[in-house]
Amino acid sequence: MANLSENNMYDAIVVGSGISGGWAAKELCEKGLKTLILERGRDVPHPAGYTTTNMAPWEFDLRGSLAADEMKDYYIQGKCYAFNASTKHFFVNDREHPYETPEDKPFNWIRGYHVGGRSLTWHRQCYRLSDLDFNANIKDGHGVDWPIRYKDIEPWYDYVEEFAGITGMEEHLPQLPDSKFLPAMPLNCVEQHVRRAIKKNWDNRTLTKGRAAHLTVAHKGRGPCQYRNLCHSGCPFAGYFSSNSATLPAAYATGNLTLRPWSIAHSVIYDESLNKATGVRIVDAQTKDILEFKAKLIFLCASTLGSTSILLNSRSQRFPQGLGGNNDALGHYLMDHAFESGANGDMEGFGDKIDHGFIPNGIYIPRFRNVDEVHPDFLRGYGMQGNSWKNGWSRGLWSKGFGKEFKKALTDADGWHFGMGGWGEHLPRHENHIKLNYDRLDQWGMPILTISCTHGDNEQTMRKDMMVTAAEMLEAAGAKNIRTYMNPDAVPGHCIHEMGTARMGRDPKTSVLNRWNQVWDAPNVLVTDGASMASSACQNPSLTYMALTARAVDHAVAELKKRNL
Numbered sequence: 126m127a128n129l130s131e132n133n134m135y136d137a138i139v140v141g142s143g144i145s146g147g148w149a150a151k152e153l154c155e156k157g158l159k160t161l162i163l164e165r166g167r168d169v170p171h172p173a174g175y176t177t178t179n180m181a182p183w184e185f186d187l188r189g190s191l192a193a194d195e196m197k198d199y200y201i202q203g204k205c206y207a208f209n210a211s212t213k214h215f216f217v218n219d220r221e222h223p224y225e226t227p228e229d230k231p232f233n234w235i236r237g238y239h240v241g242g243r244s245l246t247w248h249r250q251c252y253r254l255s256d257l258d259f260n261a262n263i264k265d266g267h268g269v270d271w272p273i274r275y276k277d278i279e280p281w282y283d284y285v286e287e288f289a290g291i292t293g294m295e296e297h298l299p300q301l302p303d304s305k306f307l308p309a310m311p312l313n314c315v316e317q318h319v320r321r322a323i324k325k326n327w328d329n330r331t332l333t334k335g336r337a338a339h340l341t342v343a344h345k346g347r348g349p350c351q352y353r354n355l356c357h358s359g360c361p362f363a364g365y366f367s368s369n370s371a372t373l374p375a376a377y378a379t380g381n382l383t384l385r386p387w388s389i390a391h392s393v394i395y396d397e398s399l400n401k402a403t404g405v406r407i408v409d410a411q412t413k414d415i416l417e418f419k420a421k422l423i424f425l426c427a428s429t430l431g432s433t434s435i436l437l438n439s440r441s442q443r444f445p446q447g448l449g450g451n452n453d454a455l456g457h458y459l460m461d462h463a464f465e466s467g468a469n470g471d472m473e474g475f476g477d478k479i480d481h482g483f484i485p486n487g488i489y490i491p492r493f494r495n496v497d498e499v500h501p502d503f504l505r506g507y508g509m510q511g512n513s514w515k516n517g518w519s520r521g522l523w524s525k526g527f528g529k530e531f532k533k534a535l536t537d538a539d540g541w542h543f544g545m546g547g548w549g550e551h552l553p554r555h556e557n558h559i560k561l562n563y564d565r566l567d568q569w570g571m572p573i574l575t576i577s578c579t580h581g582d583n584e585q586t587m588r589k590d591m592m593v594t595a596a597e598m599l600e601a602a603g604a605k606n607i608r609t610y611m612n613p614d615a616v617p618g619h620c621i622h623e624m625g626t627a628r629m630g631r632d633p634k635t636s637v638l639n640r641w642n643q644v645w646d647a648p649n650v651l652v653t654d655g656a657s658m659a660s661s662a663c664q665n666p667s668l669t670y671m672a673l674t675a676r677a678v679d680h681a682v683a684e685l686k687k688r689n690l
Contacts, residue, residue, distance in 0.1 A: 135161040135383070137422040138405050140390045140435065143242030145654040145670045146426035147368030147376075148285065152678035153422070154381040161418055163388040163407055165427075166238030169215075169245070171369040175359025177211040185210045204619065205235045207246040207357040215239065215246050215357070225562060225575040232576040233618035234430065240386060241369040242428065243621070246357045249338045249365050250510070251291050252489070252664035253282050253302045257496065261550075262660050265504050268458065268553035269630040271659045272640035275302070281672035288375075289366040289671065290344040292486075293336035301491040301508075301664070308341045309334045310486045314478045315513035315541050319488075322602035329493045330598070335486045335510065338366035338668075347371060354483030365485075387411050389569055390431075392439040393423060393448050393650055401690075402448070402647045408569045421690065422649055422681055426674070429459075429655035430559060433626040434574055436637070436644075436652070437561050449627060449637040449644045457558045458625040459576070460551040460661040463507075463584035465615035467546025468595035470604030472513065475541045480515065487512035490545065490598075492663055494590065503586045504552065507663045509595065511545030543604060547591030548620065550663040552583050557617075559626055578617040588615075622666055624658035642677040649690040653677045 136158035139149045146162060153160045168174070182188050189209045196203050202216035217236045226232045237243050256275045262268035279302070286305045293306045312320060312334055320332040339356075340348030340363075347363035347370060356365055363370035376382040387410040394404040394417060404419035425432040437456055439448035449455050487510055494506035526534065557579065561572040580588075592609045599607050617623075630636020633645035642657050644650040653674040655666060684690045 133416070133418045135159050135418065135420045137161070137424065138163060138418055138420040139424045139426055140405060141242065141425070141427035141431065141654070142240045142368055142373065142384070143426065143428065143654075144244045144247070144368060144667050145674045146424070147241070147244065147372035148671050148674040149424040149426050149653060149678055150376040150382055151372040152675050153424075153682070154376040154379040156678070156682045157381065158422070158682065159381050160376070160383070161420065162382065162384045163390055163405060163418070164240050164384065164386045165389040165410060166386060167240070168384065168386045169240045169359070169369055171363070171374065172359065172361035174369070175361055176214070178355060178358040178361055180211060201233055202235060204233055205246075205621070211355075212246060212357045221568070223567065223573060225565075225573055227577055230577050230579050231616045232578050233616055234576065235618065235621045236428070240373070240384065241367055244367040245359055245369065247667060248665070249356070249486075250489070250665040251286075251289075251304065251336050251338050251668040252508070253304060254278075254662050254664060254669055255300050255302055257300045258660065258662035258664075261505060261662075262553070267504065268660050269628065269632070269635050272629050272631045277640075278669070278672050278676065281676040282668065285668070285671040285675055288345065289338050289371065290340050290347070291336055291338055291668070292341050294333045296331055296333050296491070298331060298491055300496050304336060306336075307344060310337070310339070310341055310484050312488070313480050313484075313513060314475055315472050315543055316488050318472070319513070319543055319598070319602040323490070323598055326601045327493070329497060330490060332488055332490050335489045337486045339486060340364050345371070350485065352482035352484060354485045356485050389571065390427060390435050391415070391571065392435060393425075393647070395439065395441055395443065395448060395647060397441065397443050402650045408571065410569065413569060421685060423651070424678075425650065425652045425656075426654045429623040429626060430574060430576070432652050432654055432656045433559060434561065436627060438572065444646065448650065449646055451646060452634050453555070454628060454630075454635060455637050456560055456626050457555050458553040458628055459557040459559060459578045459617075460553055460624045460658070461578070461617040462620040462622045462661060462663065463549040463551055463580050463588055463615070464547060464620050465612035466588040466591040466610065467509065467511070467544065468592060468599055468607055468609040469542060469544030470599045470607040472541040472543050472602070472604055478541070488545070500590075503583050503590065505550035505583070505587070505663065507547040507549035507587055507591055509545045509547050509591070511543065513541060513543040516540030516542075543599060543602070545595045545598070547588065547595070548663055548665070549584055549587040549591065551617070551661045552581060553625055553628070553660055554581060576618075580617060622655070622661070624655040624661050624666060627652050627656035628659045629657050630659060641680045642673055643681070649681075651677050651681055
């Protein structure tokens with residue numbers, strides 16, 4: 126239960142309760158700090174808050190789809206793979222939470238304003254970055270040099286993985302370090318076949334099972350997965366990692382956590398006489414009152430665009446462009462993975478094979494471009510995700526026939542398919558940015574966010590290569606009727622991996638944060654979500670946010686004890 130005490134003095138404040146915020150709260154509380162979480166939306170207690178998790182598709186009107194009139198409120202959120210009638214309460218109403226983009230630069234900002242945030246609806250893919258990624262900026266000159274290397278974050282990957290529970294297969298690839306794995310979900314018959322075909326034809330390509338924060342065995346009092354594939358409604362078994370089922374319960378267990386929902390972070394309070402931040406100013410989402418909370422440490426974990434918006438809105442005489450805005454980095458270098466390009470095909474010869482259950486995970490092919498050899502057409506690289514599936518009984522809706530033989534044909538037909546697509550690195554570019562529009566305010570008096578971001582020539586060239594390589598791997602595996610695709614409407618934001626805008630770096634003249642995720646101009650303010658990323662790599666980034674957060678808390682608390690903050 127949320128503690129709504131209006132005590133306004135704490136040791137630490139965490140803004141946001143998603144993946145990064147949950148980890149910050151857990152680590153701070155376990156280190157003995159009285160910690161306040163400020164969450165702009167409602168509470169979602171585990172598991173009682175998962176109100177649709179035990180509902181079958183036929184228990185919803187329109188079998189889970191939404192009527193056209195209702196979709197008008199979700200014209201952006203409705204584009205998310207996880208959005209339907211069973212999950213809509215975990216997504217914002219787009220009419221109530223507007224933002225702006227230039228007409229020629231659309232951006233799909235997928236959001237959930239509630240306790241747990243997108244940790245309830247994420248796809249749970251977890252991959253480490255390597256020194257191929259941490260060295261990329263300095264090597265090719267795009268972006269600033271990361272202030273850390275793999276050795277700096279490796280023990281923190283170990284630490285968060287052991288708590289979260291990551292399933293996967295060891296592959297011993299330098300570009301994708303192995304995690305501390307729980308048993309992997311199995312590759313099905315077609316995935317095993319494609320894995321063998323790829324290994325036979327390419328020395329530098331490997332198909333492995335997706336590495337996921339999804340439990341195959343009971344772990345830390347959670348799970349295991351029941352293979353219902355209803356994950357995005359919230360899992361009462363805690364079969365996957367979320368703030369609600371994992372980090373927040375651990376924080377509550379210390380007795381040091383206070384949660385205040387319905388608290389929209391307005392700005393960080395900076396005391397110029399003390400030369401440091403002293404708290405966070407909020408707008409109560411229900412009463413619209415302005416309140417202030419004080420703390421020695423402040424962690425901004427409100428998501429990439431949320432955290433940077435707070436910094437931009439933290440204007441003062443000392444920081445007229447926002448806290449951390451004394452250079453031109455704050456708000457700039459926005460990134461999101463380029464994807465929705467690949468191929469799929471029909472896999473013959475597996476008609477007698479049947480899968481049981483619903484495995485909520487697919488396959489992963491780690492980056493193979495620009496690893497050992499330089500590609501002549503583009504920088505960096507991409508990983509590939511995909512899965513195989515067999516035709517279900519629902520294909521009978523458009524098939525001719527009836528009776529016993531018809532039903533048998535629906536069961537026995539050789540109807541396996543395999544598809545894969547790329548997730549490509551987005552180069553950091555200054556022109557991809559966000560800013561606040563103070564001429565247009567939302568219903569809480571907050572300036573509307575303006576987002577301007579595109580994929581550049583490098584990303585588009587890379588997407589073409591994704592399509593070609595996906596098709597050639599399917600052909601090598603014997604697929605028939607191979608169909609390639611490259612979605613022209615795959616705009617930034619749609620991958621839901623937005624990063625940058627308050628990047629880490631080595632120099633306060635070109636970055637917002639130091640190597641410990643501290644704001645250069647206010648070291649007791651730390652940003653540990655996607656805003657801190659100096660480059661996007663091509664891997665799903667959430668595992669890196671977890672590791673950066675745990676590492677930053679450890680450093681900040683040590684500095685606090687030394688009275689350096």
